[in-house]
Amino acid sequence: MVLDNCELETTVFERPDTLTGANTHYCPGCTHGIANRLIAEVIDEMGMREKTIGVASVGCSVFIYNYLNMDFVQAPHGRAPAMATGVKRVLPDRMVFTYQGDGDLASIGMTEIVHAAARGENITVFFLNNTNYGMTGGQMAPTTMPGQKTTSSQNGRDVETQGYPIRVSEMFSKLDGASYIVRRSLHDPKNIRMAKKAIRMAFETQVRGLGFSMVELLSICPTNWGMTPKTSIQWLEERMIPYYPLGDYKVHPALAEIKL
Amino acid sequence: MQTEVIIAGFGGQGVLFGGQLLAYAGLDEGKHVTWIPAYGPEMRGGTANCTAIVSDEEIGSPLVRYPAAIIAMNRPSLDKYENQVKPGGLLVVNSSMLDRPVKRTDIRVLEVDAGDVAERLGDKRMTNMVLLGALLANLPVLPMSAIENALKVHLPERHQRLLPKNFEALREGAKYKVN
Amino acid sequence: MSRELMKGNEAVAEAAVRAGVVSYFGYPITPQTELLEYMSRRMPELGRAFVQAESELGAINMVYGAACTGHRTMTSSSSPGVSLMLEGVSYIAGTELPMVLVNVMRGGPGLGNIAPAQSDYNQMVHGGGHGDYRCIVLAPCSVQESIDLTVLAFDLADKYRSIVVLLTDGSIGQMMEACELPPMQPLKTKFADWAVQGAEGRERRFLTSINLDPAAQEEMNYRLLKRWVEVEANEVRYQEYFMEDAEYVVTGFGSSARIALSAVRAARAEGIKVGLIRPITLSPFPKQVYANLSDKVKGMLVVEMNAGQMLEDVMAANRYRIPTEFFARLGGVVPFPDEVLEEIHRMVETPIPTDSHPRDRWFARVMAKG
Numbered sequence: 049m050v051l052d053n054c055e056l057e058t059t060v061f062e063r064p065d066t067l068t069g070a071n072t073h074y075c076p077g078c079t080h081g082i083a084n085r086l087i088a089e090v091i092d093e094m095g096m097r098e099k100t101i102g103v104a105s106v107g108c109s110v111f112i113y114n115y116l117n118m119d120f121v122q123a124p125h126g127r128a129p130a131m132a133t134g135v136k137r138v139l140p141d142r143m144v145f146t147y148q149g150d151g152d153l154a155s156i157g158m159t160e161i162v163h164a165a166a167r168g169e170n171i172t173v174f175f176l177n178n179t180n181y182g183m184t185g186g187q188m189a190p191t192t193m194p195g196q197k198t199t200s201s202q203n204g205r206d207v208e209t210q211g212y213p214i215r216v217s218e219m220f221s222k223l224d225g226a227s228y229i230v231r232r233s234l235h236d237p238k239n240i241r242m243a244k245k246a247i248r249m250a251f252e253t254q255v256r257g258l259g260f261s262m263v264e265l266l267s268i269c270p271t272n273w274g275m276t277p278k279t280s281i282q283w284l285e286e287r288m289i290p291y292y293p294l295g296d297y298k299v300h301p302a303l304a305e306i307k308l
Numbered sequence: 309m310q311t312e313v314i315i316a317g318f319g320g321q322g323v324l325f326g327g328q329l330l331a332y333a334g335l336d337e338g339k340h341v342t343w344i345p346a347y348g349p350e351m352r353g354g355t356a357n358c359t360a361i362v363s364d365e366e367i368g369s370p371l372v373r374y375p376a377a378i379i380a381m382n383r384p385s386l387d388k389y390e391n392q393v394k395p396g397g398l399l400v401v402n403s404s405m406l407d408r409p410v411k412r413t414d415i416r417v418l419e420v421d422a423g424d425v426a427e428r429l430g431d432k433r434m435t436n437m438v439l440l441g442a443l444l445a446n447l448p449v450l451p452m453s454a455i456e457n458a459l460k461v462h463l464p465e466r467h468q469r470l471l472p473k474n475f476e477a478l479r480e481g482a483k484y485k486v487n
Numbered sequence: 488m489s490r491e492l493m494k495g496n497e498a499v500a501e502a503a504v505r506a507g508v509v510s511y512f513g514y515p516i517t518p519q520t521e522l523l524e525y526m527s528r529r530m531p532e533l534g535r536a537f538v539q540a541e542s543e544l545g546a547i548n549m550v551y552g553a554a555c556t557g558h559r560t561m562t563s564s565s566s567p568g569v570s571l572m573l574e575g576v577s578y579i580a581g582t583e584l585p586m587v588l589v590n591v592m593r594g595g596p597g598l599g600n601i602a603p604a605q606s607d608y609n610q611m612v613h614g615g616g617h618g619d620y621r622c623i624v625l626a627p628c629s630v631q632e633s634i635d636l637t638v639l640a641f642d643l644a645d646k647y648r649s650i651v652v653l654l655t656d657g658s659i660g661q662m663m664e665a666c667e668l669p670p671m672q673p674l675k676t677k678f679a680d681w682a683v684q685g686a687e688g689r690e691r692r693f694l695t696s697i698n699l700d701p702a703a704q705e706e707m708n709y710r711l712l713k714r715w716v717e718v719e720a721n722e723v724r725y726q727e728y729f730m731e732d733a734e735y736v737v738t739g740f741g742s743s744a745r746i747a748l749s750a751v752r753a754a755r756a757e758g759i760k761v762g763l764i765r766p767i768t769l770s771p772f773p774k775q776v777y778a779n780l781s782d783k784v785k786g787m788l789v790v791e792m793n794a795g796q797m798l799e800d801v802m803a804a805n806r807y808r809i810p811t812e813f814f815a816r817l818g819g820v821v822p823f824p825d826e827v828l829e830e831i832h833r834m835v836e837t838p839i840p841t842d843s844h845p846r847d848r849w850f851a852r853v854m855a856k857g
Contacts, residue, residue, distance in 0.1 A: 097686070098685055098686050098687040098688065099685045099687065100685065101683055101684075101685055103552070104695070110697070113693045113695065117686075117691055118685075118686050118691050119683045119684065119685055119686045119691055119692050119693065120683070120691070120692075120693035120694075120695075121551075121552065121555045121683055121693065121694045121695070122582075122693065122694065122695030122696065122697060123548065123551070123552075124548065124551075124574055124575065124578050127544065127545075127548035127551070127575070130540065130541075130544070130545045130546075130548035130549045130551075130552065131548045131549065131551050131552035131555075132552060133512075133538060133545075133549045133552060134510065134512065134548065134549035134550060134551060134552025134553035134554070134555075134556075134560070135552040135553065135555060135556060135683075136552075137510055137536035137538060137549070137553065138509055138510050138536055138552075138553045138556045138558050138560070139556055139684060139685070142684070142685050159541055159542060159544070159545065160541065160544070160545055160548070162541075163540075163541035163545060167538075328492075328663065331492055331663055332492055335490065335491075335492050335665050340665065341492070341663075341664065341665055342662055342663070342664050343492070343662065343663040343664075344658060344661060344662040344663070345661055346602075367664075368745055368746065368747075368748040368749030368750075368752060368824065369745055369746040369748070369749040369823070369824045370658065370662055370745070371658070371746070371821055371823060372749075372823065372824065373823040373824075373825055373826075374825070
């Protein structure tokens with residue numbers, strides 16, 4: 049019986065080839081690890097590990113090149129879309145993606161990302177929105193919610209003096225050069241599965257040469273939010289999603305035929 | 309032997325092209341040449357000038373303070389450059405656009421009503437060619453045939469039908485001689 | 488090979504094409520724009536990459552990405568645009584990548600103007616971006632030399648994994664001169680073992696300028712310095728004119744050297760024994776040629792279109808031994824040869840003080856004139 053049981057044993061979960069297996073520097077409860085894994089799984093499934101080049105940014109995303117087992121380059125703060133443009137224009141048959149947080153993408157790097165999208169640059173962007181600068185200790189970001197306390201908006205973001213959050217996906221959906229713009233969330237299994245499909249769809253957009261694709265991923269930052277992972281997830285659901293509604297903001301008609 | 313020519317006028321008067329023709333012709337004659345423009349940030353209507361140098365030896369500075377010859381196509385250019393012609397040098401002015409005579413007496417002066425001549429020939433834009441013709445007839449820097457050949461090669465495609473008229477403009481200008 | 492008349496900026500562009508540049512990224516700025524415009528036409532014609540970036544910051548980071556692939560890449564700009572690029576320049580240096588940057592200098596500081604100047608010498612030669620790095624800086628004085636040095640720039644960039652700057656100015660960029668272009672080179676097909684092109688059948692690679700461990704960062708800085716020692720040993724270039732019997736020396740780079748050459752010729756015609764030294768590589772600086780100047784040299788005149796930026800390097804190179812004078816025009820004003828000739832006369836006719844700085848004496852003369 050014991051032997052029989054052994055033969056019946058099947059692999060139900062293993063590390064994707066695209067993950068290096070290195071321990072991450074992400075804080076307990078952080079959703080970056082989930083995002084990294086989803087990207088790795090999709091690249092495995094597409095068989096593209098050896099043909100993909102990642103562009104890391106600055107912030108908690110900075111060390112992604114330690115975790116994904118593929119060629120990587122590291123951009124200055126905010127400039128990942130420009131760097132990805134350089135890589136992709138020289139190597140058009142490679143799959144090129146950037147991995148950026150909200151401070152990097154929506155603040156210092158807003159020019160580079162808008163113009164990459166407007167040019168219809170054939171790259172894929174993963175945009176982790178956790179409403180603050182994680183790496184530097186939780187300062188206010190362009191996506192920080194009205195009233196949200198951060199280390200640089202200690203009484204809560206006052207929209208009168210500190211302005212309003214930017215809804216990036218909504219904004220980019222108005223650009224003719226963008227082909228696939230969606231917002232997903234990483235707060236529960238159902239949404240994580242939907243996020244994975246979106247990541248696949250974004251890469252398929254690029255492989256088909258359809259132009260700029262971006263998946264915005266709502267994420268939690270328990271350490272800097274000063275919450276437990278569980279209350280962080282609650283906060284994301286109750287506060288973030290109403291302000292940053294999930295959904296497809298722009299989908300190129302040619303993508304309709306793809307069934308995942 | 310080195311000859312420096314400054315052509316100055318309004319942007320749009322063909323100042324830069326006139327200088328380029330000298331440079332092209334010089335190149336075809338096997339000379340060392342430089343052409344360098346100076347202009348304001350505006351695309352049209354500002355003042356413009358260029359310096360063309362044709363030389364038998366390698367050219368040092370592409371700019372000189374006291375050139376051998378100057379073509380002044382309007383009053384501001386005359387005011388700015390009259391005093392810069394090298395003593396004994398040549399000053400060619402477009403008298404069609406001047407309301408005063410040239411003052412200097414230590415240089416050779418050629419007053420050409422080039423704007424009127426060009427208009428009579430059918431196109432005021434050939435003023436630069438009339439003046440260039442006058443310059444070449446009075447300054448032994450390059451043969452007229454070299455300029456005609458350069459014009460043939462470098463007149464923009466859309467203006468090629470005007471080639472015979474431009475030759476005529478050069479020849480009309482060449483009729484003017486310093487006394 | 489036929490000689491043709493070309494504008495400096497366009498000649499640099501075509502030379503880069505023939506040297507096998509695979510991608511060009513830039514942003515319009517006078518007096519450099521002809522280079523960008525030429526590339527916008529020429530690169531797509533050859534199936535190569537051209538992007539007019541959203542800013543100089545965008546352009547330099549596109550170059551950064553392209554350089555990571557190991558293919559030849561470049562950008563060009565003019566002074567204010569180059570300032571904006573310096574972030575990327577430091578990162579590219581920190582990642583040890585080859586690239587070519589053309590700076591067609593204009594009058595400054597600030598927005599300045601669009602006239603020729605040489606006031607970015609310190610920025611290009613002594614830093615600019617943050618951190619300890621050096622660029623190879625080549626300073627042509629003619630359209631032909633712009634072409635030759637552009638081709639050399641790509642070779643040196645590859646050889647030393649280095650940034651190579653072609654430092655010209657508005658007058659060299661806008662000037663037309665007769666020139667000969669080199670033959671078209673085939674594109675690179677062999678790439679270094681650091682080039683990121685996708686981990687096909689090999690270990691993954693990544694390129695970054697981050698080194699959180701100071702000891703590792705120090706190692707990296709040593710590596711850069713080691714490479715620089717080689718550059719200094721092998722790549723110094725300069726040109727001498729009339730130096731055989733020279734009792735006086737004029738020195739300058741790029742446009743000002745060329746203007747000075749006219750003045751030196753005129754002085755020679757008057758019987759003054761004066762020669763000219765023109766550094767072609769500003770970095771590595773030809774220190775030895777100044778150090779080796781014979782004691783028979785009675786005086787040296789440094790001519791620049793900036794307030795004495797190279798002057799300091801020249802004086803340090805001859806260990807403050809040769810009595811030195813300085814002459815400059817600033818802010819986009821180009822000196823005429825006769826102004827330089829006048830300075831040669833002053834140097835020859837009056838004793839050169841050694842107890843004050845040449846820049847101070849020059850500036851006092853300027854102020855005295857009013």
